[in-house]
Amino acid sequence: DQQVKQNSPSLSVQEGRISILNCDYTNSMFDYFLWYKKYPAEGPTFLISISSIKDKNEDGRFTVFLNKSAKHLSLHIVPSQPGDSAVYFCAVVNYGGSQGNLIFGKGTKLSVKP
């Protein structure tokens, strides 16, 4: 059973508007969350992270929100740019049985149209 779920495989947004990518997780013990961006045929690159002691972390156009009670996090990109078109992976660090292990969602493909 998936521990990290990104239920939207794709998202299309107009340039300049907000992109909201969602991620749900099942284990309330997870306490560190990351977003990665991936272009085709390249390795993922780290985008932004959030610890469970926070509910928001901002870095330029990117903001991650964490709702622990709902076990939900979201990535907001404002304003969206065509260069943001990529696959975005949500990941959690699983310190439970395998310290330092990362669990990834299946990704959401974002397309930003000019």
Next chain:
Amino acid sequence: DGGITQSPKYLFRKEGQNVTLSCEQNLNHDAMYWYRQDPGQGLRLIYYSQIVNDFQKGDIAEGYSVSREKKESFPLTVTSAQKNPTAFYLCASSRPATNTEAFFGQGTRLTVV
């Protein structure tokens, strides 16, 4: 420059042959990981290693083997027992027990012909 390097970027092998994918990091990270990406499947963990001379199976370890003789290196062998080896393989490293991100290599596209 510190980083993580995978080689080669593209690799072709004949069915029934073993092939080894290289992953090297100079970030002084203790933990290293191998993931496989298939279309629509996200990143699936094959093997990981928290420390030299120790490694653990991930979710899809069957048909793969690894070694961790040096901190910097974590090669992955795709054996002939792997039924669907054609995929994009990603190596990553991190410092476990710290809230820091993992760094990924650029990936190796393996095609079985």
